[in-house]
Amino acid sequence: MSRQKNRLKIAVAALAVTASTVLAPVKVTAETLADAMAAAYKHSGLLEQNRALLRAADENVAQAMSALRPIVGWSADLSRTYSIGASASTGFAEVSSQSTAASINLTTQIVLFDGGQSALGVEIAKESVLATREGLTAVEQQVLLRAAVAYLNVRRTSEFVALRQSNLRLITQELRAAQDRFEVGEVTRTDVSLAEARLAAAKSGLAAAQGDLAQAQLEYLAAVGHKPGALTPSGALRNLPRSLDAAAAAALRTHPSMAQARRQVTIAELRVRLADAALSPSVSLNGSLGLSDTLNTAAHGRSATVGIGASQTIYAGGRLSSLQRQAMQNRDADRANLHVVSHNIRQNVGNALATLQVAQASIQASQQQVRAAQVAFRGVREEATLGARTTLDVLNAEQELLDARANLISAQVDELSAGYNLLAAMGELTAQKLKLKVRIYDPAGYYNLVKDAPAGRSEQGQKLDRVLRRIGKE
Missing domain, CATH: 1.20.1600.10 (Outer membrane efflux proteins (OEP))
Structure with a gap:
């Protein structure tokens, strides 16, 4: 006892x-x-x-x-022309000619009014x-x-x-x-069996708790x-x-x-x-500057245009x-x-x-x-x-x-x-x-760098590139 x-x-x-x-x-x-x-x-x-x-x-x-x-753009063109022909001025004899021409144009456009x-x-x-x-x-x-x-x-x-x-x-x-x-002889076999059954249930409960812990650790x-x-x-x-x-x-x-x-x-x-x-009309200012030259000749040209255009959709x-x-x-x-x-x-x-x-x-x-x-x-x-x-x-x-x-x-x-x-x-x-x-x-940090739409080659644009590279490494 x-x-x-x-x-x-x-x-x-x-x-x-x-x-x-x-x-x-x-x-x-x-x-x-x-x-x-x-x-x-x-x-x-x-x-x-x-x-x-x-x-x-x-x-x-x-x-x-x-x-x-404003939107600014440029275009360039280089062309080689070959021709052969006969006319009364040449006594209807075939005459061939060839020339090389180059041109470059600069254009700009800005919207003056678009109804907001x-x-x-x-x-x-x-x-x-x-x-x-x-x-x-x-x-x-x-x-x-x-x-x-x-x-x-x-x-x-x-x-x-x-x-x-x-x-x-x-x-x-x-x-x-x-x-x-x-x-x-103080208790019967039934008491022992009850304890054995409860022990088995305790082992089962422990296994379930350990499984729950494993799942919780994975979620963590x-x-x-x-x-x-x-x-x-x-x-x-x-x-x-x-x-x-x-x-x-x-x-x-x-x-x-x-x-x-x-x-x-x-x-x-x-x-x-x-x-x-x-539904409002839109008004834009357009301008262009062009240079052209026929190589190996004295032929050349210069041109410039400025105009205002307006448009509006009446029916769509x-x-x-x-x-x-x-x-x-x-x-x-x-x-x-x-x-x-x-x-x-x-x-x-x-x-x-x-x-x-x-x-x-x-x-x-x-x-x-x-x-x-x-x-x-x-x-x-x-x-x-x-x-x-x-x-x-x-x-x-x-x-x-x-x-x-x-x-x-x-x-x-x-x-x-x-x-x-x-x-x-x-x-x-x-x-x-x-x-x-x-x-x-800081959610405003990147916004402050781009809100004014900096160009890629500007000082602000280069600073922005450095920020992006740093973000990519983090």
Whole structure:
């Protein structure tokens, strides 16, 4: 009997030590959640892709600006002419001749008036850049949220594995205790079989937990860019809104999807004006300078022309009117989308806030459940040593404690996950607002280099080439 009591004390002590190891903060140097999100920000291919798309949108501004500037071009021609003929002046004798002529022309054209089409094109391009920037911010939130969720899932599954390992060791102790008591006739073979069945279930649960951990580690690798090492526990987020109205109001002001939807409405309205301007006449100033010379002769020529041309489409088979109506329908669609986006944002904020509140309530209940289950488990174990409880009672009490600890771990992770989902739903989950230790990407940097449409051989153009080469090496 003394040997039995010693084994019981050892088992309870092992459970207490393992549980404290699972829930206690890690004191060794390890990766924090902020470190994981910073790594995701630095190495995300999705972010790089959308940054390149933003730079491509910046170039649309340069291309639109070019429509307000003169177009200068040149052309050259070199020709060799051979001829043979007979006429009265030559006595109808065949006479051959040959000559070489060269010419070069310089032309220029600038639009003086087009009903505002070129200026509207510039405004549309600028608004498109701003909308694309908001889209980049939305992608940044997706990248950081994925990294945060991956980090928390690795933490959750790691603690589940440790909990399952503790459970396996404890049930192994239970099985040995049942076998010892069976040998001395205190219990029946049924008690031993119950412990053996529970041990097999514990092994199965451990294998499942290890599989979940492997999957979580792979998701972490994809989201963050490297395999997870030791991860530190994360503290609860602070200064989160408590009411749906406050959270929704903040989200509607700052969320990038809402800002992007507003930009899209502005673009659609500008396109309506552009379709109207297409009915206006256009006036352009044209000029040319030409030089020609017949080689090996004195024949040569010089020419210069300056003129103003005007044109206007009177009838195009109804195409221009159709484009007007189409632009108005697209504008109405974007205005309706603004309402859809606002409702989705409010719903996402409400869902995240409700999940956060449920997780917080679950933490409090699970903590009470763990404390009560610990007391119950120890009491059942002591009663079992006195013969007042069966092996099944002990196993059930141990399972209750296991479930309580698992619920507490899940609730703690769910609280953090819901907090970061709430930040994302409000548009607050960015590297700058989280103050991550990264070099923040400047979306206006490339735009400032190209907005004036610099020529390739200009000083600004050469500076731009150096920037592009540096981007390609990063």
